[in-house]
Amino acid sequence: MTAPLLDGHLVVDRAGFRLDVRLHVAAGEVVALLGPNGAGKTTALRALAGLQPLDAGRLRLDSVVLDQPDARRFVRPERRPVGVVFQDYLLFPHLNARDNVAFGPRRQGLPRRAARERATAWLDRVGLAAQAGRRPRQLSGGQAQRVALARALAVHPALLLLDEPLAALDARTRLDTRAELHRHLADHAGAAVLVTHDPLDALALADRLVIVEDGRVVQEGDAATVTTRPRTDYVARLVGLNLHRGRADGRHVHLGDGFAVPTAHQLDGDAFVVFAPTAVTLHPHRPDGDAPHTWPATVAGVHRHGDHLRVQLTGAVSTVADVTPAAAAGLRLLPGQQVWASVAAGDTRAYPVGP
Amino acid sequence: MTHPATDPHRAAHPVATGPTTDPHRGGGAGGRRVRTVVGLLTAVSLVLAGCGVDSTRPADDGDLTGPVTVFAAASLTEPFTTLGRRYEAEHPGSTVTFNFAGSSALATQITQGAPADVFASAAPRNMATVTDAGHAAGTPTVFARNQLVIAVPQGNPQRLAGLADLTRPGLKVALCAAQVPCGAAATTALDRAGVRVTPVTLEQDVKGTLAKVKLGEVDAALVYRTDARSADREIDGIEFPESAQAVNDYPIVVLADAPHPTAARAFVELVHSAAGRTVLTDAGFQPPAGP
Amino acid sequence: MTTRTRRRGTGQRVPVALLVPAALGLLFLVLPLGGLLLRTPWTALGPRLTAPGVLTALRLSVQCATLATLLCLALGVPLAWLLARVEFPGRRWVRALVTVPLVLPPVVGGVALLLVFGRRGPVGGWLDATFGVTLPFTTTGVVLAEAFVAMPFLIIAVEGALRGVDHRYEEAAATLGAGRWTTFTRVTLPLVAPGVAAGAVLCWARALGEFGATITFAGNYPGRTQTMPLAVYLALETDVEAAVVLSLVLLTVSVLILAGLRDRWITGP
Secondary structure, three states, X not given: OOOOOEEEEEEEEEOOEEEEEEEEEOOOXXXXXXXXXXXXXXXXXXXXXXXXXXXXXXXXXXOEEEEEHHHOEEOOHHHOOEEEEOOOXXXXXXXXXXXXXXXXXXXXXXXXXXXXXXHHHXXXXXXXXXXXXXXXXXXXXXXXXXXXXXXXXXXXXXXXXEEOOOOOOOHHHHHHHHHHHHHHHHHOOOEEEEEEOXXXXXXXXXXXXXXXXXXXXXXXXXXXXXXXXXXXXXXXXXXXXXXXXXXXXXXXXXXXXXXXXXXXXXXXXXXXXXXXXHHEEEEOOOOOOOHHHEEEXXXXXXXXXXXXXXXXXXXXXXXXXXXXXXXXXXXXXXXXXXXXXXXXXXXXXXXXOOO | OOOHHHOHHHHHHHHHOOOOOOHHHHHHHHXXXXXXXXXXXXXXXXXXXXXXXXXXXXXXXXXXXXXXXXXEEHHHHHHHHHHHHHHHHHOOOOEEEEEEEOHHHHHHHHHOOOOOOXXXXXXXXXXXXXXXXXXXXXXXXXXXXXXXXXXXXXXXXXXXXXXXXXXXXXXXXXXXXXXXXXXXXXXXXXXXXXXXXXXXXXXXXXXXXXXXXXXXXXXXXXXXXXXXXXXXXXXXXXXXXXXXXXXXXXXXXXXXXXXXXXXXXXXXXXXXXXXXXXXXXXXXXXOOOOO | XXXXXXXXXXXXXXXXXXXXHHHHHHHHHHHHHHHHHHHOOHHHHHHHHOXXXXXXXXXXXXXXXXXXXXXXXXXXXXXXXXXXXXXXXXHHHHHHHHOHHHHOOHHHHHHHHHHHHOOOOHHHHHHHHHHOOOOOOOHHHXXXXXXXXXXXXXXXXXHHHHHHOOOHHHHHHHHOOOOHXXXXXXXXXXXXXXXXXXXXXXXXXXXXXXXXHHHHHOOOOOOOOOOHHHHHHHHHHHOHHHHHHHHHHHHHHHHHHHHHHHHXXXXXX
């Protein structure tokens, strides 16, 4: 495998928080940093841009070391071949769309005229040639997002950084803009790092997901791996699965307290097991036989979820179950109600905890 | 959980306590506002009254133990302060209050109704402003004269001997502006001597002129002898003969609206007395011309 | 109370508790102006205005105030930036020192200037010995005195504006390749332009009315250092009417210029 375009070990210490993330991105690859709020995603992005110096580790882009504290090496943000699309775009309010896009090329030494031509070309590419003369406050949210993208790309960055690029948009605009952003990211020859807390954005735009929680990478891989084999509760929740950790023993994963979940495949040792909420069956009474595969639970809450009812269950095995209204009718699902839950072997998926 | 819209208390809440429809609450708030405004106005008027003039003047009873207020030219600060202490010593229970300022400012204050008993001016012109406006009781009398000297830094480093030396090239000279008494006197003296001086500045008053010498920014200035003397060690005053032709008379008068005319007359008498003259002479003033 | 306010107000309701002091405040500011107008000798206005020295003093005032404002901009904007953006030990004290000319009586400010820039002062003495330049009693001295007194107004306004600007715009500029100086001139300064303009206007107005520091440091000499406020003060000694006319001229010119600038710069679209 050839060396990645971006090779970083980002370590930033803040009061009560430490970011320690290893990141590799190949040319043409789009990597999404996905994680809950406060996980350190934006800090990582700022470290890549040079807006937040590293406290330890190293950052190399295209064979140039940009930041390496122990070698006293730090390249200032204005000298990095990086383009950033900020969360709220930060278009300069005193410049029109074209001059915003031309700002970077001008700083690269292009004459005013050439910079404007390049800006016009980029605005054309994002479909905003007609809006070139408008100030940011005269642009819609989607238009501003596209100007911000054009501005970041107009400097021909080796690394494109996007911080929650779609978060400020309404649902409808978001759909269109996401599709267009995907197109531009595909055209981008350099590396791209996308920071988001929205799994849909990450899945739609990125080739690879890096899940960051509490300053650390907890899982990484392509979309299929991450969605089918989540390794933390956060990821499981994102992809809508129940995740439990236990000990596999042939065709069961034991969850403790004497309960176990059946699996379709042979597995031994520490294991994760996942199943969809719709795979959970609820019984008003303890079914006969099959005892270890059924566990008692208490209804903690019920609310509508699509055409199902989503039931939060607590007890030895905390689980989310989706039941049809018809099934719910026979269960009298009220908070505090005692029920029995089970899941069929064919509906679960187990995989080792170790990599 | 209950839906908010089905909760009768919640639904009724905004209507029941709305400020515009609840007469009791609305009235209460309004009343509070009125009180606030009234209180504010009262406070403002009290402040204004405090700043203003006490309108209830006690009738003069011919007693010398009361207060007496003297408006005097700034150049009189030292001798008049001395005389005030002496007056208070001679008349136990009395108090002398001074307002020292430029004569023209004092004249303006008096014509605008300031409550003063005595006005002592550094120039007849400002006294005329007061007498012309009918604010004087009787005719002003001259109690002292002041004469110009050339003020130079201590030791007279430029070795100046007379007015003619002020035209020396490169020499920086400060004069009072012609609009103020010391400037008028300087113009007269220079004209009489036939000397044309180009000053670097025409100061607004004699203290400002003197300050320029003290700070070393000018080499010489024409100021009153009293001012040069009050600056004692820092300044040397060089007498010159032409100053005799530009002497400044200091007139004093009891004011028509004096709240305490008896005490006012007693103070003026003290200024004219032999003791008063000694104090003034010590300060550098000359006795008035004539008999 | 409520109904009365309603009947009167068609649009916004103004609380009486604000309206009354507001009206009093306006009266307090405007009445003295009315007093000047009452005392103005309208029939003699023409000859008085064309009297020698009036136009000279006016021109000198406007020139010096403008130069002082330019000087304040050149020095004050960077200082404001430093105070707003750079953490350094003792910044609190530096900020307090910057406002000293606001509380210092201007005459004392003038004396202080003399002690430093005067003939015997360390800087003034050096300038005199090295270049033969003296500042007191010169038009440059007037500009310096006015700038000394007026600069805090500019610095306070600009620092406030700088603190109000989202500094992430500067980060965005950096990621686009702008160095710190370019970022300052191309991004920061345009963003705080309204604050700079407001500060410059305040600064200019304060410089135009400057009296104490000017007469103390630069003295009073017609055509060279006698600005309008000095001319007004001296006129008061002898001729109140002349002083009123001069004040009126100063007021008219400054109100015209300030009103013009306000529309153009301060109240943006």
